[in-house]
Amino acid sequence: MGGGPTWDRRRLLRTGAAAFGGAGVGWGASAVVADRAVAADQATSAGTVQLTPAAGAELAPAAGRHQAGITTAPQAHVALIGWDLRGGPTSSGLTRMMRLLTDDARRLTAGEPALADTEPELAAYPSRLTVTFGFGPRVLDRLVRRPERIGLVELPAFAGDRLEESWAQTDVVAQVCCDDPTTLAHARRMLLKDADAFASLRWVQEGFRTARGTTPEGTTMRNLMGQVDGTVNLDPAEPAFDERVWAAGDQRFAGGTFLVVRRIRMDMAGWDRVDRVGREATIGRRLADGAPLTGQNEFDEPDFEATDRYGFPVIDPASHIARARHRTPAEQFLRRAYNYDHTDLSRDGGADTGLLFLAYTCDVAASFVPVQRRLAEIDRLNEWVKAIGSAVYAIPPAAPEDGYVGQQLLEPDTDEEDNA
Amino acid sequence: MNTSTKLATGVLALTVASLLTACGSDTSEAATDEPATGQSTDEAAQFSVEDPWVKATDEEMTAAFGTLVNESDEEITVVAATTSASDMTELHETVQNDDGSMAMQAKEGGFTIPAGGEHVLEPGGDHVMMMDLTEPVEAGTVVTITFTLDDESTVAVESTVKPFTGADENYQGGEH
Numbered sequence: 001m002g003g004g005p006t007w008d009r010r011r012l013l014r015t016g017a018a019a020f021g022g023a024g025v026g027w028g029a030s031a032v033v034a035d036r037a038v039a040a041d042q043a044t045s046a047g048t049v050q051l052t053p054a055a056g057a058e059l060a061p062a063a064g065r066h067q068a069g070i071t072t073a074p075q076a077h078v079a080l081i082g083w084d085l086r087g088g089p090t091s092s093g094l095t096r097m098m099r100l101l102t103d104d105a106r107r108l109t110a111g112e113p114a115l116a117d118t119e120p121e122l123a124a125y126p127s128r129l130t131v132t133f134g135f136g137p138r139v140l141d142r143l144v145r146r147p148e149r150i151g152l153v154e155l156p157a158f159a160g161d162r163l164e165e166s167w168a169q170t171d172v173v174a175q176v177c178c179d180d181p182t183t184l185a186h187a188r189r190m191l192l193k194d195a196d197a198f199a200s201l202r203w204v205q206e207g208f209r210t211a212r213g214t215t216p217e218g219t220t221m222r223n224l225m226g227q228v229d230g231t232v233n234l235d236p237a238e239p240a241f242d243e244r245v246w247a248a249g250d251q252r253f254a255g256g257t258f259l260v261v262r263r264i265r266m267d268m269a270g271w272d273r274v275d276r277v278g279r280e281a282t283i284g285r286r287l288a289d290g291a292p293l294t295g296q297n298e299f300d301e302p303d304f305e306a307t308d309r310y311g312f313p314v315i316d317p318a319s320h321i322a323r324a325r326h327r328t329p330a331e332q333f334l335r336r337a338y339n340y341d342h343t344d345l346s347r348d349g350g351a352d353t354g355l356l357f358l359a360y361t362c363d364v365a366a367s368f369v370p371v372q373r374r375l376a377e378i379d380r381l382n383e384w385v386k387a388i389g390s391a392v393y394a395i396p397p398a399a400p401e402d403g404y405v406g407q408q409l410l411e412p413d414t415d416e417e418d419n420a
Numbered sequence: 421m422n423t424s425t426k427l428a429t430g431v432l433a434l435t436v437a438s439l440l441t442a443c444g445s446d447t448s449e450a451a452t453d454e455p456a457t458g459q460s461t462d463e464a465a466q467f468s469v470e471d472p473w474v475k476a477t478d479e480e481m482t483a484a485f486g487t488l489v490n491e492s493d494e495e496i497t498v499v500a501a502t503t504s505a506s507d508m509t510e511l512h513e514t515v516q517n518d519d520g521s522m523a524m525q526a527k528e529g530g531f532t533i534p535a536g537g538e539h540v541l542e543p544g545g546d547h548v549m550m551m552d553l554t555e556p557v558e559a560g561t562v563v564t565i566t567f568t569l570d571d572e573s574t575v576a577v578e579s580t581v582k583p584f585t586g587a588d589e590n591y592q593g594g595e596h
């Protein structure tokens with residue numbers, strides 16, 4: 001091809017920056033889509049003249065031995081897809097399914113159409129698309145040798161949960177994240193089409209954050225109750241991150257992690273009756289900026305000992321942040337939540353509103369479970385939030401080169417397994 | 421690239437995408453990325469298939485698709501094909517009948533790929549017709565398609581079996 005005179009318009013758009021002598025430095029000079037090796041998270045400096053829709057061309061950075069979509073700065077949209085394997089888990093069925101789905105993910109996240117893609121044009125703007133696959137407990141128990149070494153167990157029942165069967169645990173999950181809803185819809189459809197021969201769809205949980213570019217990069221999200229949500233979170237840049245998030249030990253799973261899914265419905269009509277003082281006391285943070293009630297800025301350490309002039313704690317010990325705060329380093333995990341808001345005329349206010357809580361941890365029992373137990377026991381926020389869905393998945397490491405996600409678990413190298 | 425401008429829209433997008441990939445990586449997949457040397461006497465060395473796939477089915481026939489790539493500076497013609505899953509395999513084209521309906525028929529002379537060019541096999545167009553299937557062609561498995569070229573050299577290609585609901589056009593004259 002090499003720069004012939006025949007220019008396709010889309011190609012021109014994609015490679016515009018390079019073609020015009022790098023004028024579009026803002027989005028990384030050469031065509032982002034064209035080079036898989038480019039970690040496409042170069043800073044987009046404000047004020048740069050842009051010739052093209054940069055965000056659409058951007059690829060999620062490669063995540064090395066991990067699947068992408070975990071440390072990836074959260075994209076604007078998610079579709080979390082849960083499947084149950086038809087006729088129960090079989091090795092040949094899941095293997096074939098994961099081959100197809102991994103191939104789809106590879107191509108689509110690179111901005112290329114899937115194989116036999118009937119709408120190839122819809123793949124043109126990857127918009128940091130990621131697809132992250134995971135397996136539920138039943139898959140581990142039936143299809144993986146010595147599953148206890150991987151250590152996935154179902155979540156215990158928590159007091160206060162109001163679980164609905166329609167959001168229950170599934171065999172397979174795909175977390176599909178993208179900054180663009182059209183690209184996401186296409187990727188999701190492709191995955192559903194290719195999975196259908198092997199698995200029945202149980203649910204798709206859709207969620208969103210602010211649109212890309214709405215807030216400065218790195219801004220903590222707000223949930224639909226208006227709270228700054230996720231201030232205390234593990235940062236991939238901090239040394240403790242790897243130890244808390246990535247599994248080690250068993251070679252088949254090293255570099256993998258576990259995903260906790262909690263679908264949390266909010267009682268917005270009830271929350272409407274709470275004034276700002278009550279709302280802030282419930283959380284322990286100010287609504288305006290997320291600062292703890294004892295601090296000035298969002299990231300100030302809360303002072304749980306501070307008392308007001310009557311001797312009462314400034315931050316209520318029953319407030320959400322007082323109860324949720326990790327008591328030990330081992331209780332930390334990565335949160336990657338999304339809001340959801342669906343029309344539901346049967347509900348007060350005509351909407352089903354809530355939070356799709358997604359957390360990644362290398363040890364569910366040591367991190368999420370004790371924190372959630374504490375919250376289930378006492379948390380002022382419980383009056384307005386209820387978990388209606390709950391599931392947990394093993395998220396395998398990245399697929400081997402030319403292989404599929406989960407291959408190390410489903411078809412382990414014999415020597416490796418024996419030495420594990 | 422000059423060949424792909426003649427192709428259908430969907431195909432163009434596929435072609436452009438694969439060329440972009442080739443531009444940005446060290447390994448060349450696209451036909452025109454590296455000029456052919458023209459020294460080879462064996463056409464098979466200059467022939468490849470990009471993104472080969474087969475439509476999954478539990479019926480008696482199905483079809484194989486992909487982009488035939490000729491990296492040489494001579495024309496190459498695919499004259500026949502066999503597969504690991506069928507007893508009878510034909511090279512087909514899709515034609516429009518007088519009444520406007522579309523139908524498939526064997527393509528006289530096979531598929532000719534211009535020098536340094538491509539020839540796309542796709543639903544609704546040319547394809548490799550697989551008949552008398554010897555086994556179910558199951559999604560997620562691999563079928564080997566062996567192409568015979570006009571110099572009698574052969575190329576075997578591993579093709580991914582994909583779920584696909586299209587590609588069920590009528591057969592010309594109901595002969596199959």
